[in-house]
Amino acid sequence: MGLLPVLADLVLPRTCAGCGVPGRSLCPRCAVLLTVPRLAQPRRFPPGFPPTVAAGAYAGAVRPVVNAFKEHGRAELARPLGAALALAVAAVRTGVPGAGPVVLVPVPASRAALAARGRDHVRELTLRAVAVLRAEGVVAEQRRLLRRRGRVRDSAGLTAAQRRANLAGTFAADPGGGRPPEAALLVLVDDVVTTGATLCAAAAVLEQRVPEGGGPVLAAVVAATPRPSAASAAGVTGSPRYRVRNVPPGHHDRLSGQGSCD
Numbered sequence: 001m002g003l004l005p006v007l008a009d010l011v012l013p014r015t016c017a018g019c020g021v022p023g024r025s026l027c028p029r030c031a032v033l034l035t036v037p038r039l040a041q042p043r044r045f046p047p048g049f050p051p052t053v054a055a056g057a058y059a060g061a062v063r064p065v066v067n068a069f070k071e072h073g074r075a076e077l078a079r080p081l082g083a084a085l086a087l088a089v090a091a092v093r094t095g096v097p098g099a100g101p102v103v104l105v106p107v108p109a110s111r112a113a114l115a116a117r118g119r120d121h122v123r124e125l126t127l128r129a130v131a132v133l134r135a136e137g138v139v140a141e142q143r144r145l146l147r148r149r150g151r152v153r154d155s156a157g158l159t160a161a162q163r164r165a166n167l168a169g170t171f172a173a174d175p176g177g178g179r180p181p182e183a184a185l186l187v188l189v190d191d192v193v194t195t196g197a198t199l200c201a202a203a204a205v206l207e208q209r210v211p212e213g214g215g216p217v218l219a220a221v222v223a224a225t226p227r228p229s230a231a232s233a234a235g236v237t238g239s240p241r242y243r244v245r246n247v248p249p250g251h252h253d254r255l256s257g258q259g260s261c262d
């Protein structure tokens with residue numbers, strides 16, 4: 001830990017980023033909200049959406065926690081949020097019995113986002129998650145297998161069709177990331193999933209990088225926007241059924257095709 005964070009700990013009163021209670025950066029009551037892995041189920045389920053597990057719901061106290069880390073420089077939250085991401089990776093991995101090494105592939109930030117924040121917060125979370133997984137005995141590493149290309153507008157306020165157009169061609173394979181190990185399971189990682197459009201676009205490109213013997217491209221996020229009508233998929237850990245449960249009736253046949261993402 002650098003000198004500045006140490007001094008800040010001494011001088012600044014800490015409050016929970018989720019609920020404002022004085023004490024820790026993340027109080028136990030808020031921290032537990034990120035320990036309930038569930039399937040991410042976007043409202044309009046996009047064909048081609050990879051099986052995705054979130055550590056918690058992007059709602060209630062979780063929203064200000066993620067935003068404090070992402071937008072307001074609460075760097076100390078990297079530890080609990082990275083642990084939450086590791087939990088989501090571990091949960092989604094259980095859907096592929098006998099999975100090989102896990103390669104976490106961070107969704108690359110746009111140039112504009114990098115410039116605005118001055119850091120790549122998803123990469124920070126990815127590195128934390130890798131450390132947690134390794135400490136638990138999982139063979140894990142992170143690789144930048146994707147890069148952004150071109151200019152993409154902020155997707156806020158766009159319709160589904162506009163999002164599709166906006167994201168088409170957003171990502172390209174990044175040869176600088178090297179070749180993933182044989183039989184590696186590629187897991188896309190991001191902070192939050194809402195519409196699923198970004199994960200769809202990233203997964204479509206990442207499919208090309210799956211090594212020999214590797215499983216399907218999966219995804220893991222810290223938090224997912226909850227879908228009120230969706231039955232809770234909590235307890236996904238240990239169940240290989242998530243790939244089926246992740247697909248609404250009538251979408252099975254389209255999952256393997258060239259689906260569009262929104």
Ligand SMILES: [Zn+2]
Pocket residue numbers: 016017018019020021026027028029030031061
């Ligand atoms: Zn709290």
